[in-house]
Amino acid sequence: NNGDSVWINPIASISDGAGNIQQNPLNRRVILDVSKYDNALTVNDAFYYDANADGYIDSIVINISGNLEEISPNELLTMISFPQERSFSVESSVLSGNLLLLRVTQQNGQINTAVTDNDVLTVSWGIVAGKNLIKSGVVTIKDRVAPVILSAHLIDHETGNDTLYIRFSERIMNFNTVGPFRFRKNGGDEYYASLTLLSLDDGGRYIGRVNSSTEPLAIGDSVWISPSANITDIPGNIQQNPQNRRVQMTADLTGFPVMISEAIYFDDNADGFIDKIILRYTGILNFANLDIVTGAILLPPARNLSIENVNIIDSSIVLIVREGNLVPQTAVTKADRIVVSSRDLGEDGILMAGTVIATDSMAPVLISAQLEWYGPDRNTLNVTFSEPVNTVYSLSPFIFRKPEGGQYSVSLRNPTQTSGNRFSGQVVSVSNGYQLGTEDSLWINAVEQVHDLNHCYQDNPRNRRIPLTTNYHFTMRFLAENNPFQEGKRPIPAIVSETYTTNSLPVPDDGLIIIVEPDRKLNTEIPFEATISIYDVVQNPVILKKKMVLDRQRNRLYYIWNGANYNGRKVGSGTYSAVIKVKGNGTTVTKILRVGVKR
Structure with missing residues (x-):
């Protein structure tokens, strides 16, 4: 309440930079001053816009909840910090209802139409117009900016189709339109080019083959996105402004283009792993440029392939490879993409960038x-x-x-x-x-x-x-011979004696025989293991976890109990519980068998 006293709690260990801790319970008191505000302002959303489609953010719209009457936009701006990387300067600010409309200029001169994790507004706590509390917080700015072109470069081949390289301001969605761009001669009219998409990567880099054009493409021509092509970024912003950013085209004159058109997997030794890849290409490729071409090829990462040898045979690059995976995968999937980067081959021309899906020539194993x-x-x-x-x-x-x-x-x-x-x-x-x-x-x-x-x-x-x-698939059978046990009633069977002898164990003179075996004859030896414990009627242990003896030839386990306890003393007449635990064939089975002693 207003007028209450406040001081440091001496057990809170509040200390200054030199390590001095305030532990005096009579430390300085101050009077609490309480201010009440009926109106709380909250910054809810913020949006970037590029009204003139030049690639630079020129507008920011901020949505604020609460009563904004009698509040100056400039007061609100003192509480709001913009992303430092954008270097914004605010040219004008207007309040319209609950929207703060800002006209801004980017001072850093960098075109980046994509919104990143750094694009946030930081709102500081404060009092506006003496009676309005603005809440602190961090607000992620939403993307309303469509992509533009950063650069355009033409590879003018002496023979064959030319190639157009376009760099967008951000990653864009895949598209199949043949006329994604508009062109204009310097001082002339607009013209059109028909293109075939060769490559479009996550960095916004486009490569297209020029099929035809209403005017020859040349250095210095202007290029921009066709507003009817629906070029869209990942958040869904479509570039439909017919005045979007123009760039001037640059160009190189090169020889015949070399393009890798097909890739085929082989498994010559039939072990289930790729050991050879044939890359068919168009154009002329000299052996002297083979290392350059090999360095431009990215094999599918999931295959874990290493190149051991490379050669050129009949307009094909032959890669001898080793696959590092442990399990064979002879089917070809969409992940089997071989990516080729563009390379200058000197007088022989240029290696064209592109992507090919491997063809399956591997048989199953x-x-x-x-x-x-x-x-x-x-x-x-x-x-x-x-x-x-x-x-x-x-x-x-x-x-x-x-x-x-x-x-x-x-x-x-x-x-x-x-x-x-x-x-x-x-x-x-x-x-x-x-x-x-x-x-x-x-x-x-x-x-x-x-x-x-x-x-x-x-x-x-x-x-x-x-x-x-x-x-x-079988079940274990549990038997007891000479049960109940009577001394001297029955001799130990020869087959049991032989098993004990084979396992270098002494054969008891007399006893009750526990037998564990599969319910059918197996065609192989299984290394069964078993232990046996015997308890009296009140669960007192007589013997504990004695190992049974394995007859490997018959997959049968034996244990001869001579009617004595773990101290070697004979037990009295009565019924006992034999607990048998058997391991083998990947399972464990426990069985309780009733046995008796008759004196």
Whole structure:
């Protein structure tokens, strides 16, 4: 309230620049003076405009909420700071309703019609006209400025079509109009040129091929944006002012243009990775300029390609490359854009800037293969290709090989494609008396016409080999022999004794035998691991986490319990709980088995 006292809180650690802290509770008091203001002003929005379309901001409109009656525009301007990079000077200011209209001039002489993160108004807190509170804040200025041309340059070729280079004042939306610009001879009439877009990048750089013009394009001619072409920047501002900025055209006279017109990917060794790129070009290219051309080529970043060798063969640049990716991708996408920058080739002319999408000449390879094993006669092979493939009708589309070298084929029933690059088929038979094994390798059978959607056939017999993985489908079976345990009732079976001996373990003289095994015979060894703990009826531990013994040949685990606890003392008659935890085949299974002892 008005008249209240105010002083520094001694525990707030308020200090000056020399580190002196005010800790005296009796430090100086001052009287609080309260002013009340009924009208609060808030700067809500601000907009840039370029009324004469010369590329320079000449108007700023600021939207302010609150009662602006009896307030001077100049008072408001003392509270508002403009972006320093623009170097604005305010020529005039008018209040119209809740809008502050400013006519401004840019002092830095730089054309930049794009709004950046630095284009903000900073509003300071203050009192206007003695009774109006203006709130502080930062307001982002919105873009209402259309693009203009910064420069125009003509490459005048002795033979072939000329090339026009245009630099816009900002990034613009892509356009396909053949007449985006207007031209005027010095002291003459306007004329028109028909252009084909060759390149338009994110920096506002346009390159077009001149197809025809009503007058010859020449040095000193004026160029500006055609208001009917709807040239638009990214925020959506269209340049429709017929008086938009004119620039004078510059020009160079060069020889025949060299243009890269096509790019083709190859995978000569069929490993699924690009190893050669052929760039077809028009024009005349001497070997002496090959390094200049290679330095102007930007290969698709996603491919992680490095150039190992380069040559010219039959009007084509041949790049021997190495792809650094780990997973093959033999399909060509929109990301496979090869960008060429313009280069001066001396007396041989000029390398034209442009962009080409690579053409696919790579056949599919295998990425992965997994056998879904359910038993000797109920197995499914699932394969993933490096790209979508056309329907595979062959019943033996793959070739298999054992680690020791034996080669075989597999006949499949009901081959299907669950999606474009995934194939599935039921295993009917395996040749040469073999069985499918986890360590086997496989590849596409080169005579079975496996091909992608662009009809690139995999006919290389040394195409990419991949390992076969197996997902076994079974359940674990838990058994107890000589249960309940009675001393001397039954000898330890020979097969159990042999397993203990093979694993260099002593064989107990007597005991109850816990057995864990798959519910079906597997065609490979699986490194099962298991532990067993036994508890009495009140959950007191008898033995804890004893390792079971693996019979690798039969994929079976054993544990012989001699009816003693962890101290070696015999337990009494009764029922006990055996908790068994088994790991293997990528899963963990826990089972409680009831066992007994009879004394």
